[in-house]
Amino acid sequence: MGQAGSSVFLSVAAQQIFDGADMRGPGVVRISQGQIDSITFGEEARASIHLPADAILAPGFIDIQVNGGGGVLLNDQPTKAGVHRIVAAHGKAGTTGCLPTLITDRREVIERLAEAAQACLKIPGVLGFHLEGPALNRSRKGIHPEAEIRVPDRRDLATIKSFGGRGRSVVTLAPECLPAYMIDELIGAGLRISAGHSDATAAEIRPAVDRGILGVTHLFNAMSQLNAREPGLVGAALEDDRLFAGIICDGIHVDRAGLRVAFRCKGRDRLMLVTDAMPLVGTDDRQFLLQGRPITLQENRLTGLDGTLAGAHLTMIEAVRNAVALVGIPLIDALIMASRTPATFLGLESELGRIAPGYRADLVAFSPNFEVIGTWIGGVGSMGGASMASHRG
Template sequence: MGDCSSSDVLTIAAPQIFDGIAMRGPGAIRISKGRIESIAFGTSEPRASIQLPRDAILAPGFIDIQVNGGGGVLLNDEPTEAGVRRIVAAHRKAGTTGCLPTLITDRSEIIERLAAAAEACLKIPGVLGFHLEGPALNRSRKGIHPEAEIRVPNGRDLAAIKRFGNRGRSIVTLAPECVPASMIDALIGAGLRIAAGHSDSTAADIGRAVDRGVSGVTHLFNAMSQLNAREPGLVGAALGDDRLFAGIICDGIHVDPLSLRVAFRCKGRDRLMLVTDAMPSAGTNDQKFMLQGRQITLRDNRLTGPDGTLAGAHLTMIEAVRNAVALLDISLVDALIMASRTSAAFLGLESELGRISPGYRADLVAFTPDFEVVGTWIGGVGSMDEASEASRRG
């Protein structure tokens, strides 16, 4: 499997290496104790532990900060260690080596169940923290979230939510106009990152929230106040404020390609992050699943509820990277930065993840020019498909 235990040394040779800054290669990287020890370009390494296929690209592993489900599992239905393992495994096959399992708006007891399991879940390779999307959303921008459960968090909710503050690098998405400023202060003080989303806020609302420490925007353009002539809304604030990171769903369904290109021109690769907003269908052939009592149907790669509302995405990170190159008309380098380095920076992990450089964690993905993932490594522990195993050298 190309594994590297805490005492082993692993060398991976690749015809091309994207080191987080530029496409280089050929080269070889040496991994020791889960971290990159050294990297050498311009030379072959015939004795490498793993020789990647001749057209493969080795890059920093993808980081997805919004993963509702995958592998047939919705986190809300299985807020347990077992449920998280299945979700993470499904997305790892598509190149995701770091993710935030995401809980959408739900009852207090569901938040508490995930909080109770969170510490154990953080031991699962690839779990960097959690994303609580709700319950403090604006009902007018609810999307597929259950309106009956949208609320200003009560004392019970806040106690459970704050527990995620020291559980990896966790995020809360909320509508800033729907909660008191003191609540934002309390959540940030507990160690959580705050993203604005499912919000009908004005640009002035967002400016005040950013001044208080709000640093992200959840699925830009979707479920939020739009950019208008005399009120820029959350979209305008996100595009115009360089302090804000913004996730974006690049599936060609949630956001028009022209809007994607506008967002890239305004935010650039260092503030715009690729996310999947993936649902249980990701990594499966399932055409239907249940979401909080409603049937969600997959048709033409579009997930919708009974009333036609978009219900998350049928998307993986390798597909998001491929789509970004095609729909945004950007380079593969730019797309890879948006899929890893930028998300790492948003999470405060820019000195650990998002680059292939000495001292960084050995979280890596290898894929072909046709965007087929042939291997992933998390802390030097690898998972490669059968075709790639044929290229391995012992």
């Protein structure tokens, strides 16, 4: 290949192009050396790929919380092969960047992922990692194993801090459950900290945000709720414009009214669509084992034997569809919540989340029925199924 930008290697023509800010078109996106070389509107131009007339081309989706997919749970296979299968399963649904997520587990499991992390970052679509735990509040543990919830010792802390040098990685913790100096150390190591599985009061959250906590993990779920005289983590998240918040838009984890309230309070620039996906995504299976406990899928709901929700059976294209169809969020806003906002949270807003010259060519094309037609990561991708676009020289 030649020098970056020296020639065009792929061009995609679409009648509708969401460039990360506005819906425009028709136009042609030209890709060179894995980046957007140029975008031209209003011209009849030759292109290597012509999308169907009703298709939308948009920035690829970024999922900051994905526990599994393709039959793999990251905790069971914290390896390059395991991560590759997870990424491949979600790539078919439009996810071009993700943080494979490890839920609370034994020290040895975290260390295995740390050892494999550098190799995993070479997999297209892996932007970093998300460690959900182990410093959580047992009273808000959800499906996390109580026996492994703990304040990190120095060995744990060193391993977790190592992820600060492994892409744009995130740690979810309950800020009321560990000393402030540990939070400072994690932030100082380059990690993004998100509050979650927490029973914190609003008064406990505010100083933690002042210290540098950036996000809230799966808003409304496994956290202190908004009450009349105690706003809790939910109230703090809705009130503080500094905080980003991930939300599971599957119609199960959060009621539609709650989703609308979150959108009105946080807006498209602070609310992020996440999947919290489990291994069954991309498979026909109905059950898997989560750290030895059977988890069953029924009516799109994943639960343990006691009925506790155990992650979600969700893809990013489904989350976008649900945001539009169930909540009434405008499509443009839903797409921003699935791409530009998580890119900003990760500090990648100058590289991802837009279709503009110089941005990485991470793209998704989908139909009006929210069926993914094609996914490209760095300009390399695949076209799918019955909706295959026509190719022209």
